[in-house]
Amino acid sequence: xxxxxxxxxxxxxxxxxxxxxxxxxxxxxxxxxxxxxxxxxxxxxxxxxxxxxxxxxxxxxxxxxxxxxxxxxxxxxxxxxxxxxxxxxxxxxxxxxxxxxxxxxxxxxxxxxxxxxxxxxxxxxxxxxxxxxxxxxxxxxxxxxxxxxxxxxxxxxxxxxxxxxxxxxxxxxxxxxxxxxxxxxxxxxxxxxxxxxxxxxxxxxxxxxxxxxxxxxxxxxxxxxxxxxxxxxxxxxxxxxxxxxxxxxxxxxxxxxxxxxxxxxxxxxxxxxxxxxxxxxxxxxxxxxxxxxxxxxxxxxxxxxxxxxxxxxxxxxxxxxxxxxxxxxxxxxxxxxxxxxxxxxxxxxxxxxxxxxxxxxxxxxxxxxxxxxxxxxxxxxxxxxxxxxxxxxxxxxxxxxxxxxxxxxxxxxxxxxxxxxxxxxxxxxxxxxxxxxxxxxxxxxxxxxxxxxxxxxxxxxxxxxxxxxxxxxxxxxxxxxxxxxx
Amino acid sequence: xxxxxxxxxxxxxxxxxxxxxxxxxxxxxxxxxxxxxxxxxxxxxxxxxxxxxxxxxxxxxxxxxxxxxxxxxxxxxxxxxxxxxxxxxxxxxxxxxxxxxxxxxxxxxxxxxxxxxxxxxxxxxxxxxxxxxxxxxxxxxxxxxxxxxxxxxxxxxxxxxxxxxxxxxxxxxxxxxxxxxxxxxxxxxxxxxxxxxxxxxxxxxxxxxxxxxxxxxxxxxxxxxxxxxxxxxxxxxxxxxxxxxxxxxxxxxxxxxxxxxxxxxxxxxxxxxxxxxxxxxxxxxxxxxxxxxxxxxxxxxxxxxxxxxxxxxxxxxxxxxxxxxxxxxxxxxxxxxxxxxxxxxxxxxxxxxxxxxxxxxxxxxxxxxxxxxxxxx
Numbered sequence: 080x081x082x083x084x085x086x087x088x089x090x091x092x093x094x095x096x097x098x099x100x101x102x103x104x105x106x107x108x109x110x111x112x113x114x115x116x117x118x119x120x121x122x123x124x125x126x127x128x129x130x131x132x133x134x135x136x137x138x139x140x141x142x143x144x145x146x147x148x149x150x151x152x153x154x155x156x157x158x159x160x161x162x163x164x165x166x167x168x169x170x171x172x173x174x175x176x177x178x179x180x181x182x183x184x185x186x187x188x189x190x191x192x193x194x195x196x197x198x199x200x201x202x203x204x205x206x207x208x209x210x211x212x213x214x215x216x217x218x219x220x221x222x223x224x225x226x227x228x229x230x231x232x233x234x235x236x237x238x239x240x241x242x243x244x245x246x247x248x249x250x251x252x253x254x255x256x257x258x259x260x261x262x263x264x265x266x267x268x269x270x271x272x273x274x275x276x277x278x279x280x281x282x283x284x285x286x287x288x289x290x291x292x293x294x295x296x297x298x299x300x301x302x303x304x305x306x307x308x309x310x311x312x313x314x315x316x317x318x319x320x321x322x323x324x325x326x327x328x329x330x331x332x333x334x335x336x337x338x339x340x341x342x343x344x345x346x347x348x349x350x351x352x353x354x355x356x357x358x359x360x361x362x363x364x365x366x367x368x369x370x371x372x373x374x375x376x377x378x379x380x381x382x383x384x385x386x387x388x389x390x391x392x393x394x395x396x397x398x399x400x401x402x403x404x405x406x407x408x409x410x411x412x413x414x415x416x417x418x419x420x421x422x423x424x425x426x427x428x429x430x431x432x433x434x435x436x437x438x439x440x441x442x443x444x445x446x447x448x449x450x451x452x453x454x455x456x457x458x459x460x461x462x463x464x465x466x467x468x469x470x471x472x473x474x475x476x477x478x479x480x481x482x483x484x485x486x487x488x489x490x491x492x493x494x495x496x497x498x499x500x501x502x503x504x505x506x507x508x509x510x511x512x513x514x515x516x517x518x519x520x521x522x523x524x525x526x527x528x529x530x531x532x533x534x535x536x537x538x539x540x541x542x543x544x545x546x547x548x549x550x551x552x553x554x555x556x557x558x559x560x561x562x563x564x565x
Numbered sequence: 566x567x568x569x570x571x572x573x574x575x576x577x578x579x580x581x582x583x584x585x586x587x588x589x590x591x592x593x594x595x596x597x598x599x600x601x602x603x604x605x606x607x608x609x610x611x612x613x614x615x616x617x618x619x620x621x622x623x624x625x626x627x628x629x630x631x632x633x634x635x636x637x638x639x640x641x642x643x644x645x646x647x648x649x650x651x652x653x654x655x656x657x658x659x660x661x662x663x664x665x666x667x668x669x670x671x672x673x674x675x676x677x678x679x680x681x682x683x684x685x686x687x688x689x690x691x692x693x694x695x696x697x698x699x700x701x702x703x704x705x706x707x708x709x710x711x712x713x714x715x716x717x718x719x720x721x722x723x724x725x726x727x728x729x730x731x732x733x734x735x736x737x738x739x740x741x742x743x744x745x746x747x748x749x750x751x752x753x754x755x756x757x758x759x760x761x762x763x764x765x766x767x768x769x770x771x772x773x774x775x776x777x778x779x780x781x782x783x784x785x786x787x788x789x790x791x792x793x794x795x796x797x798x799x800x801x802x803x804x805x806x807x808x809x810x811x812x813x814x815x816x817x818x819x820x821x822x823x824x825x826x827x828x829x830x831x832x833x834x835x836x837x838x839x840x841x842x843x844x845x846x847x848x849x850x851x852x853x854x855x856x857x858x859x860x861x862x863x864x865x866x867x868x869x870x871x872x873x874x875x876x877x878x879x880x881x882x883x884x885x886x887x888x889x890x891x892x893x894x895x896x897x898x899x900x901x902x903x904x905x906x907x908x909x910x911x912x913x914x915x916x917x918x919x920x921x922x923x924x925x926x927x928x929x930x931x932x933x934x935x936x937x938x939x940x941x942x
Contacts, residue, residue, distance in 0.1 A: 276686075308723040317722045324689070325722035329713045335679045336714070339686025339694065346668065346692075353686075365706065369679030376674050377683070532724045533759050535783040538812065538859035 207487020257454030260481035268431035334370025360391025421449030646697030716760030736792035774809030905942030
């Protein structure tokens with residue numbers, strides 16, 4: 080409300096004259112005591128009319144006119160006189176918490192959709208040339224090459240780990256194929272201080288930040304070197320030193336958490352933001368609503384990135400929501416939003432750079448919808464050709480391939496050659512095969528790790544259960560895997 | 566919803582539940598005398614208790630004191646939830662935002678999963694996130710955040726991350742006129758979740774000490790506050806900063822014939838039954854479990870080894886209630902010592918009913934009957 084006050088020009092419209100202003104304000108403030116973050120967080124108290132004194136001089140003038148000088152508490156000024164000139168505006172506007180609402184004689188419903196879909200910001204054309212008139216963040220050679228290489232590494236890692244699962248060497252895998260540009264360009268546009276709350280299709284962020292192929296392999300094999308101590312399924316990475324929260328499978332739960340993490344950054348006055356990911360399916364969860372609304376109301380510096388890849392396992396977006404995708408949802412929460420071509424690394428990079436800067440400077444959230452396509456299956460547990468046409472997959476895999484497009488651009492700039500390409504691919508392949516072999520041979524975490532970290536200290540029930548289990552193992556060693564040290 | 570319960574001042578229903586307190590209901594707390602003279606080793610648990618800072622206050626004021634101390638002693642502590650800014654619908658957060666500012670004590674949107682999710686994120690950054698869920702009946706939208714996120718945060722990351730600074734406060738239990746959605750006792754749901762602690766205080770002094778322990782515990786805690794006692798329970802509470810240990814039950818009344826175990830508001834009902842039973846020559850030992858997860862089996866076990874009989878009582882429905890867990894565990898440990906089946910006097914397996922509340926609840930006489938039945942088995 081305060082912000083609205085400062086923007087209000089025609090203050091005379093502001094109050095219905097037949098109600099004493101202070102009393103009316105008292106009522107609306109009581110009724111909507113928790114409706115406004117700036118009031119809550121900005122140190123103002125709605126129930127005290129003094130709160131308005133900080134705002135525009137217009138308001139001050141207004142107050143002097145309508146409130147008796149001795150008035151310090153709302154609700155006391157029921158007999159304040161009104162001047163006649165305000166009556167003419169009585170029916171034209173409604174003072175309401177959140178801002179002035181004008182009246183209209185027309186009964187007009189807001190359309191469920193705008194005539195045109197929200198356009199998608201793009202920089203690189205399919206030919207790898209920036210499209211005319213495109214405005215974007217310059218990327219130097221070093222960054223561009225690192226981006227391209229990382230996209231390639233991510234793709235090779237996905238293919239090799241996927242095969243490892245098919246060979247039965249790991250229990251599960253989930254690729255980011257088709258979404259390499261969102262992964263890598265986002266990571267490149269951030270700093271290491273920005274805290275990542277991932278969903279699960281963003282391993283490229285970790286890769287960019289220096290998580291090694293061995294570290295990826297260790298997690299997928301759940302060995303003794305896995306930071307998660309073998310407790311979660313493959314791809315549930317997490318790394319404290321890379322500011323990357325550990326992945327959990329439930330969808331969208333990280334979004335309200337992101338608001339809390341960001342609130343902490345804000346209180347600590349950090350030059351950093353939170354970057355929280357979700358997919359198109361995740362936007363249907365209650366936690367999506369909770370996360371965006373909390374971040375907006377509590378003014379938390381969160382950059383929400385929705386990877387709209389068209390599919391939530393087998394459910395297409397047409398069966399997920401009836402809105403124009405995700406970007407339009409931002410406005411309903413009072414969050415600035417943008418739609419970007421998620422397969423255009425330069426567009427993603429520029430968008431995230433700009434969004435990050437705004438999020439930190441303004442200490443407010445932003446929503447980015449990156450349009451892409453999940454070229455791979457949801458995971459190793461489904462065959463997506465059972466629920467979507469193969470030619471659709473092929474189209475996105477070839478004609479809309481994010482690597483191919485970016486490669487054309489780095490090629491064109493003379494920063495990358497075919498030799499570089501084959502050398503990189505060969506070398507990464509070798510490194511990955513080695514990483515897998517090492518991870519496979521590394522011991523599993525010892526049995527004690529099954530019981531640790533449930534709590535900060537082992538409680539007596541777990542102590543008792545561990546003891547009992549060890550006795551059972553002694554009696555029935557054959558029932559238990561031999562690669563877990565007991 | 567909130568405003569209706571803020572007017573809880575009518576004690577008739579309460580009095581009918583705690584019969585002996587009827588005549589003194591307006592002053593409140595007289596029925597708690599037995600409980601306030603606890604067997605706490607004050608020197609150990611309450612430093613400086615020799616100071617004259619003990620004043621009789623009610624339970625919401627004790628909570629309020631604890632929150633003041635928590636915010637005062639840790640600049641990274643935050644208190645938030647629905648309507649918390651103006652003091653909360655039960656007044657537990659009164660004065661906090663004026664004292665500590667609206668950046669540390671604030672309202673949130675009306676969204677429990679948002680409150681707990683936000684709190685987890687805040688706690689994960691090394692803060693003490695003290696979240697209020699306005700009624701325990703409304704905690705379920707946050708169930709996923711508590712069960713799948715808070716409880717597993719440390720474990721799933723291999724201790725790289727934790728949200729140990731998280732404390733979720735929620736008023737629970739019968740209140741005389743709360744009906745389905747202002748009366749429930751959902752503690753058993755949370756006792757099935759490794760990784761969180763569940764704490765329920767019985768009185769103002771306990772509430773303050775246990776809440777401070779919960780806030781400072783390096784694990785996420787769900788802290789249920791007996792809302793019927795917010796105004797009614799009055800006892801002397803040290804003004805200083807003190808903590809009471811978690812996962813330690815307390816024998817609050819010694820006896821030799823039967824062990825009674827309960828928590829929160831139910832203890833006062835059980836206390837009444839103990840007093841009545843004593844008139845019939847039955848000596849009851851009453852234990853406050855205080856922390857339901859992880860719980861102190863040893864104290865119960867040693868008491869049952871002494872008395873040979875066990876009765877558990879809680880307001881929550883009997884089936885799948887935490888009483889069943891206590892009963893099974895004690896039977897495992899004390900089978901040969903038990904002289905009668907373990908008795909459970911609990912809420913019935915119906916939704917919490919409004920006009921039938923006096924029938925639904927595990928009242929003094931239901932407990933008294935069960936004591937006599939068990940002792941004479």
